[in-house]
Amino acid sequence: MSGNESGPTGDASTVRRRTATTRTRRRGVAPTARRTATRTGQYAALLAYLAFLAFPFLWLLSTAFKPPREIGSLHPTWIPEAPTLENFRQAFAEQPLWAAAGNSLLAAAVSALLAIALATPMAYVLARCRTRLSRAATGWVVISQAFPLVLVIIPLFLILKGLHLVDSRTGLILVYVVWSLPFALWMLTGYVRAVPAELEEAAAVDGAGRLRTLLSVTAPLLAPGIVATALFAFLTAWNEFFFALVLLKSPGKQTLPVALTHFLGTEGVADLGPLAAAALLATLPSLLLFAVIQRRITGGMLAGAVKN
Amino acid sequence: MATAPRRSGKPAADPAARTRRDHGAWFLVLPALIPILLLSVGPLLYGAGLAFTDAQSGRTRATRFVGLLNFSDLFHDTLFWDSFRIGLGWAFGVTVPQFLLALGLALLLHLPLRLRWLARALAIIPWAMPEVVVGIMWRLVYHPDAGILNETLRGLGLPGADGRDWLSGLATALPAVVVVGIWAGMPQTTVTLLAGLQHVPRELHEAAAMDGAGAWRGFRAVTWPALRPIALSVTALNFIWNLNSFALVFVLTDGGPGGRTRLPMLFAYEEAFRYGQFGYAATMGLALVAVISVLLAFHLAGRLKGADDR
Numbered sequence: 001m002s003g004n005e006s007g008p009t010g011d012a013s014t015v016r017r018r019t020a021t022t023r024t025r026r027r028g029v030a031p032t033a034r035r036t037a038t039r040t041g042q043y044a045a046l047l048a049y050l051a052f053l054a055f056p057f058l059w060l061l062s063t064a065f066k067p068p069r070e071i072g073s074l075h076p077t078w079i080p081e082a083p084t085l086e087n088f089r090q091a092f093a094e095q096p097l098w099a100a101a102g103n104s105l106l107a108a109a110v111s112a113l114l115a116i117a118l119a120t121p122m123a124y125v126l127a128r129c130r131t132r133l134s135r136a137a138t139g140w141v142v143i144s145q146a147f148p149l150v151l152v153i154i155p156l157f158l159i160l161k162g163l164h165l166v167d168s169r170t171g172l173i174l175v176y177v178v179w180s181l182p183f184a185l186w187m188l189t190g191y192v193r194a195v196p197a198e199l200e201e202a203a204a205v206d207g208a209g210r211l212r213t214l215l216s217v218t219a220p221l222l223a224p225g226i227v228a229t230a231l232f233a234f235l236t237a238w239n240e241f242f243f244a245l246v247l248l249k250s251p252g253k254q255t256l257p258v259a260l261t262h263f264l265g266t267e268g269v270a271d272l273g274p275l276a277a278a279a280l281l282a283t284l285p286s287l288l289l290f291a292v293i294q295r296r297i298t299g300g301m302l303a304g305a306v307k308n
Numbered sequence: 309m310a311t312a313p314r315r316s317g318k319p320a321a322d323p324a325a326r327t328r329r330d331h332g333a334w335f336l337v338l339p340a341l342i343p344i345l346l347l348s349v350g351p352l353l354y355g356a357g358l359a360f361t362d363a364q365s366g367r368t369r370a371t372r373f374v375g376l377l378n379f380s381d382l383f384h385d386t387l388f389w390d391s392f393r394i395g396l397g398w399a400f401g402v403t404v405p406q407f408l409l410a411l412g413l414a415l416l417l418h419l420p421l422r423l424r425w426l427a428r429a430l431a432i433i434p435w436a437m438p439e440v441v442v443g444i445m446w447r448l449v450y451h452p453d454a455g456i457l458n459e460t461l462r463g464l465g466l467p468g469a470d471g472r473d474w475l476s477g478l479a480t481a482l483p484a485v486v487v488v489g490i491w492a493g494m495p496q497t498t499v500t501l502l503a504g505l506q507h508v509p510r511e512l513h514e515a516a517a518m519d520g521a522g523a524w525r526g527f528r529a530v531t532w533p534a535l536r537p538i539a540l541s542v543t544a545l546n547f548i549w550n551l552n553s554f555a556l557v558f559v560l561t562d563g564g565p566g567g568r569t570r571l572p573m574l575f576a577y578e579e580a581f582r583y584g585q586f587g588y589a590a591t592m593g594l595a596l597v598a599v600i601s602v603l604l605a606f607h608l609a610g611r612l613k614g615a616d617d618r
Binding site: 042052053117145146156159 | 354429444449451577592
């Protein structure tokens, strides 16, 4: 946007007249110089955005590798002068991070697998059959994304308490399964729609039943979409905080995001190093996985935003 | 877009056979439907019901139905209204600048610029990070002594940066968390808008350019009308998500200082799980639902309009 031709909107002839004058004016003031200026402005804006995106993360990196003396310095620097792994050692000594990572891994992996197993058949039906159910399901997907979680967690807490599943990893996994179902359904339905229905109809003409068709024709074509959805469900559970905070009390059962908040207990400068180190470690799996599936997620989100 | 005509325009050879197959499909729905009903729809209704009771944690007396008592309490609860105002301020403060920045950025990334790949690669960072880590990271940035923000401001010779604790200042806390909110949600918004831009037919731009439209006029006449339904729906959804946010601000300030960043969700969490007031917290949730429903209507209107226009 060069933003110089703005003005009140008029009818078509005014538009043409106005733009015509701008064009002559432009030609008068060396068009290439103007274009270079616009380009420079565009790159400046892009660089500003890149800096805005990167600087907190670079600061986290820097802090994680600094010795306490440098963190405590009144004039902190970007590059650690004496980089150290001491913060990582101390982080593991202060909090049961391995156990927390294990709990996170368990909850995320099991809930992702269950969510996929439950959602795939339903997504197939939603994509292929025009029933009232698919309208209801679409509505529910949108609503469940928009609900204040506190309204869900109180009854869930009471229900799980009745089942003796509060402060239990099983209870958390149950919640995660149901919580990741809407998005899993949404993504998977999109992936099923991308498989041409003609292929299935051909199989049906050959006498295959719906289940047979589903398993032998659709499932193989759907595999990449299923993997992407599973990884996304895994990531959501890996990053989740609110349910884990409310449902898990024993330190040995807590997940990584909850364990991280224990570093915030004391405000002393000395704790910033281990805090940064632990936070960095908790992020690495997410960043790696997300980098792998980013394109697919983007595609899925787009499909949702543009089409649905 | 093309899905509806494709599905309806391809009738199976034998309608009866098709119906038979569709009835068989019900079995495929049950594995997901039962957990959804038991652990999602059920609890939602239960939660809405709790709003009309005096349910509390850890007491022996039975829970009683109290009608609209919680609602009248809520109406007179100045702390709730404070938190509601803060929540609206936060949601506006994050959603609107974020949308404008993301729109500008999406337009920028739509151009053939050299560093687009880097923007895409870096955008993964805020998107994939756990909210807790985002909060921790920004606490390190905002830290009064060891933070890079104050050091940068000092370096630029700006006054008032020495030892300023952004997250604890009564005046600075809310703006400080709003900046983090904007940072955390930028990538999603940008990518969605960029996708919308890529769906604007190129011929329209060419036609506008032939008519001599400049960049701004081209945007007003061609890009924006095509983008508007997506923009409306994205903004409404973002607003709702922001109104519901919890983890980010919980980690950054835990609602402080003096409740200046106590978003409605933090308030409801405190009521429910620090003071055990389940019924009252559920009432807060339900009150938020009323606001959210209006926004959701906007979001759906945006989607439906998008479908009509095509």
